Amino acid sequence: MKKTITKGTGNESVMIYDGKIEWLYDPETNVVQKIKVPEEYQLEIDYFNLFNDILNKYDISVSGNDTIDGRTAYLLEAKPKEGSEESILSDGIKIWVDEETWIP
Structure with missing residues (x-):
């Protein structure tokens, strides 16, 4: 999978x-940067479509840090934008992103 991100x-x-x-x-x-993705994160989910949907239809905020399985992670919260059409997420979602690898 290849993704180009424009800054x-x-x-x-x-x-x-x-x-x-x-x-x-x-x-x-x-x-x-070359990142070996741990086996538990090697899913066949299309994260790009999920994140594109979230970015287009939700307001994203960093809610803080958390420790998951002994690793520090950023806690992101996605809440529906006002007036946005229905999406794959109804009320919002929390995403923990590993601080070192940046993998959800």
Whole structure:
């Protein structure tokens, strides 16, 4: 799976994920990060469509940090935007994102 992310600066970051390893390239810094995804996170879910749906239809906020299985994670909350059409989520969702790997 490949995803291109356009930043506010107009530069595009590229993410490639083969189900086991994720590569992130940032052209601003000319740096590639290689992240081995732990087996428990190697799901066949299309996170990009899920996150695109959330970003388009929900207001996202960082609610703080939490410890999950001994690892620090950011707690993100997504709440429906006013007037948004029905989405895959009804009342909102909480997402914990690993602080080190950035994997949900």
